[in-house]
Amino acid sequence: MAPEPAAAPTAATVLDAKALANIRELDDGEGAILAEVIGIFFDETPRHLDGLRNAVDAKDATELARVAHAFKSASGNVGATSVVKLCRELERIGRSGELADAAPLLREIEQQVELVRPLLKKEMGQPA
Numbered sequence: 492m493a494p495e496p497a498a499a500p501t502a503a504t505v506l507d508a509k510a511l512a513n514i515r516e517l518d519d520g521e522g523a524i525l526a527e528v529i530g531i532f533f534d535e536t537p538r539h540l541d542g543l544r545n546a547v548d549a550k551d552a553t554e555l556a557r558v559a560h561a562f563k564s565a566s567g568n569v570g571a572t573s574v575v576k577l578c579r580e581l582e583r584i585g586r587s588g589e590l591a592d593a594a595p596l597l598r599e600i601e602q603q604v605e606l607v608r609p610l611l612k613k614e615m616g617q618p619a
Contacts, residue, residue: 505607510570511614526615532569533611536604539565543581543600547593555593556585562600569611573603 511525518524539562546555563578577600584593612618 505571505573505603506610506614507570507572510567510572514569522616529569529611529615532565532571533608535565536562540601540604543597546585547590547597550590552585552588552590554585555590556582559585566607569607571603571607571611574600574607577603 514525514528515522539558542558543555543562545551546558559578559582563575563582566572566574566578577596581593581596581600584590584596
């Protein structure tokens, strides 16, 4: 019997609603702060992903741990829990110096970012 397909990701499975609610509490009711925080995440994500790719390609464990830590924090700011979890593991790998699983984990992070992006756009009131 074939395994059942995985359920499609939803905002509840990849985003922390509480983190987004905390940002909304700081807002003026117009969504400007939430939009700014998410916008910063969108602006910084390509740099973080490039840094992770470069560190994996160069087998630079120290840089991998540093960039994974920074991206973990940035992802946590917008409640991207699926990305946080994977970055935490990539950071651990970097700190251990055992990079064999780094490239596959980076691909998972890239996939999760693509799942998170439209959900965050929706949170901003933009079309995915």
